[in-house]
Amino acid sequence: MAEPILEMRGITKRFPGVLALDDVTLTVQRGAIHAICGENGAGKSTLMKVLSGVYPHGSYDGEIVFEGKPIEFSNIRQSESAGVVIIHQELALIPELSIAENIFLGNETSTRGVISWDEANHRAIELMARVGLRENPLTPVKHLGIGKQQLVEIAKALSKEVKLLILDEPTAALNDDDSTHLLDLLKGLQGKGITSIMISHKLNEIERVSDAITIIRDGRTIETLDVSAGDVDEDRIIRGMVGRDLEHRFPDHAPSIGEVLLEVRDWTVMHPQDHSRVVIKDVDLAVRHGEIVGIAGLMGAGRTELARSIFGRSYGSRTQGTMRLDGKELHLKSVTDAIKAGIAYVSEDRKGLGLNLLDDIKTSISAAALDKLRRGLTVDEREEVVVAERYRTSFNIKAPTITAGVRKLSGGNQQKVVLSKWMYTDPQLLILDEPTRGIDVGAKFEIYGIIQSLAREGKGVLVISSELPELLGLCDRIYTLAEGVITHEFSREDATQESLMRYMTADAR
Template sequence: MSSPILEMRGITKEFPGVKALSDVNLVVNRGDIHAICGENGAGKSTLMKVLSGVYPHGTYTGDIVFEGETATFANIRQSEAAGIVIIHQELALIPELSIAENIFLGNETAKRGIIDWGRANREAIDLLARVGLRENPLTPVKNLGIGKQQLVEIAKALSKEVKLLILDEPTAALNDDDSQHLLALLKGLKEKGITSIMISHKLNEIEQIADEITIIRDGKSIETLSVAAGGVDEDRIIRGMVGRDLENRFPDHTPSIGDVLFEVRDWTVMHPQDSHREVIRQANLSVRAGEIVGIAGMMGAGRTELARSIFGRSYGSRTSGSLVLEGQELHLNTVTQAIDAGIAYVSEDRKGLGLNLIDDIKTSVTAAALKKLRTGLVVDERKEVVVAEGYRKNLNIKAPSITSGVGKLSGGNQQKVVLSKWMYTDPKLLILDEPTRGIDVGAKYEIYGIIQELARSGRGVLVISSELPELLGLCDRIYTLAEGVITHEFDRSEATQESLMRYMTADARK
């Protein structure tokens, strides 16, 4: 058995009001491919950011021992100098620069302050050959597909004399061929003595490639499985990932479900920058009046992309298929048209896309439906006050007054303001993308009650959530989404965390 190259002991990391990691332990053997598995929000990426210096020493407790020495990285440069390189899911490449420029960015081949571009290009060719990429190093990165960009990131890591390579969801956006090429490359790097840590939700790939698998759940390290010892399959990994009871933390709700209200038929969405790449493939789903329908999928599955494409084609370069609301086919090309048709969308990014943080509650609540307050070209300010105050009271928004700035509210109260804004548009279908992300348990309970009340009023509600217990406790039906494909439909009575996870991690493109 090989000796450990890395030990992380008792790692605890806290953010305001949230303990992201609690006494996490991780041992990675030299030359291994070590997988880290867990649900969204389990703490996987946070742990790797601690390791790589993104969260510097002093902002967490616990010890990192790398190659037998205690590491106290103050930044990512120090971890890279030690031989630890992380490749994030969102690639850190500059599209307008060439392949060679990206590979050596921050690590330039310079002499007396002058970059030797001839040497840089020659070394880039060698590095590209090592990752199996035959491209001119002068090619702008924007001209490469996502699979080749991933290989450029690995070539960039190799240029830094990497000893431990961390890959966060490296195949999430790749097709089957590119994924298999990347896995083969990792095996090749292993043969050359490079150790890898891979975070992935594609359990079939984990089975193929990992020597050991550490499972993290709710910010804690649960267990480490040895693949060589046998008995490790997708069911075993899933059991470790979701092995907790569903708590009774939802208001009582007896659904009253009517006829089909909204349908998505054969809906296909292409990537906004690559019109040949399918993000959503032939999706079909329905929402009935009074029904809460969930969409379960791992990060990168296409959940948000599906929702935004429905909401006035606010995502995607090309879409095909049809949307039907109350028996009438919709032709929506803008967000305004979607709102006018009776569709509302609460974004997962409430601070970036849901609110203007310098506005007050009154302005935020009425922003999406000002025409309801307008007399001619003038907004009736008295009516605006009445409307905003009504939502403040009914949704229990905790603020001194409706003139309070939304930027100063807690996350839960900000979410209530966003919900108020879209409820005031009087939608027939409300799409909620991660409606309780970053919200404490008490505020979650209140928001669940609001969602249930919307359904009781005869509206259709479509909920996207990374929290499987939330979907199981809230929804009447649940669709699973994997790699842009709807893989299964569950009634509430038959859905479990294990069954959802199985179809969320299915090999959907075959």
């Protein structure tokens, strides 16, 4: 067998009060695509930050051998010089700069201290062609979709003569087409001798492209699976990740559905900038007490726009139609009005819209309902602590204390904080937009349980998800949306992935 390109031996990393990595070992063969799997908080990203110098040598115990030589990276610049390049889940691009400027940022081509932009743009075109980008290199990155931004990051890595490419959740925010293109690109780079390490929660993608899979649980290496040897499927990976079989991906659910809670009729929403453009057209939908209702649609179908327009008209320049909650017609003009009326909305972008990453857990949980803690002109801080501790316990938020910063939490625990924040507002209707995006199977199971407990309390839940199995396993009823129009309504018994997709792709106009 050829000498591995990477060996990480006995890696141990501690933070105050937390043992993040405990004697982790990892061996990656040259030219392989090696996946790393584990639940949120298992230590996957921490391990890659140790490898890439984000956590410098001396801040951890253990040894790293790269291309047969021990390495001691003190920073990212050193690791990149050696050919180890990491692409984080939060892309490190500057929106206002061009594609070319982002590709060579910090790695500029210069002569006597003067950047040669002609040469940079020419090289950028070559690198962009390698990843399948055909845009003008002068195009500002802010005008690209998230899928193409990922490709810019890979082109940026290729400009640094990458030998080992690390991708942290590269397809978490991508649609199916963009995900397929990116995975095909990884296989293409593999054919040119580039080794890749991929962290992902999408087990079907891991099965498709990986040569080996290392599973990490609670900061320890559990096992490494050889995909070519066979007998590696999603159930096998899950068993290693969570330490048990998940015979059922969803908790048992016996719905107790009551009278209509939310009723939306003839709901039409215009684009916020182009006031003549219809985004949502004549939508009728209803959610009953104790019911979990899904909305299935392709990217761009108007799912989020519909949800936000219901949530205090936070999307759209003009909205027409009627909305009733428990039979009472609502005329909501703001998010504050929606919260007061008993509506909550968990955004698909938990880091951009759901949380202030500078806050701690305690402050985040109370943020949407401070009036409940107000005592005159001040906030009852003792009660705030009691509330935060209650949700930390009941939602199993894994953090040492409620004063821990939300920025340092795993994706699943961040999502639980967001859910806690909105549950503290005591809503009657909870709208969940991609509630398990970027979350591992174990945390998903916990969040499904929280959703079902809300339904048992008689609340209504409206779920938007790109994962059809999630909607089929969780929801009592599902609407399909295409081009801003409701195209069909399915009962739980009648819905299948094929039938949902048929109406998600219907010509709605």
